[in-house]
Amino acid sequence: MQHTVSTKTLLKASASATLVAIVALITFILPAEYNIDPTGIGQELGLTVLAAASATETPNESAQAGSDEYQVIEVIVPAGQGVEYKFNLQQYDKMTYEWLTDGPSLYFDLHGEPQGDTTGYFESYAIATLSGMKGSFTAPFAGSHGWYWKNKSDKPIAVQLMVKGQYEVIGLKQ
Structure with missing residues (x-):
């Protein structure tokens, strides 16, 4: 049939x-x-x-230095706390970035600290409270550059950070 x-x-x-x-x-x-x-x-x-x-x-050595391809990094910001994630850039090095959270907005300060400076000076490039941001910057001086994120909620928030460019990863700064 x-x-x-x-x-x-x-x-x-x-x-x-x-x-x-x-x-x-x-x-x-x-x-x-x-x-x-x-x-x-x-x-x-x-x-x-x-x-x-x-x-x-x-992780491997080649993933710790900048490149033309995006490196994806996850940073957990504990409830009620702040963390800093940094990169070492030479003067005029360029970094392209995008970050987003898996939850509420975070207060952040994208900033840099000059290499060798002992005065505590830092220069902020962007300060806001957002759940994500995309852009690029050129380091005005050699030193550590990156984000401070503050979680004002009662739950940890994961930040997915995607970067490419000329940099060396420093990582979480205590």
């Missing part, structure tokens, strides 16, 4: 399969592989941790 499937049935099946694939992509694959979680379900299921772990679990 031969069974034929109508074109209408095939179109319905194809549309259903496409819809299931889109839902799986948005709900599971993007959060787990790329730490992109438009629905928030990935974080609830713990999938965003997988993307963060894969981005940070295999």
Whole structure:
């Protein structure tokens, strides 16, 4: 007995399969592989941790210096606290960046401290309270440059920081 499937049935099946694939992509694959979680379900299921772990679990020497490709760094800002993440840049080195949080906005200060300075001087380039920012800057002097983020909420907030350019990673500054 031969069974034929109508074109209408095939179109319905194809549309259903496409819809299931889109839902799986948005709900599971993007959060787990790329730490992109438009629905928030990935974080609830713990999938965003997988993307963060894969981005940070295999550091090597070449990943610690700037390049033409974005380096992805995850920084956790504890509840009610602030952290500083820094890079060493020479005068006129350029860094392109983008950062975003997985939750509420953070107070931040993008600033630099001159190399060898013992007076405590620093120069701020941007100060605001935002959940993300994108841009670039050219170091006006040699020294450490980076972000201070302050979390005023009662839960830790993850910052995904993407950078490229001419720099050496200093990392979290205590």
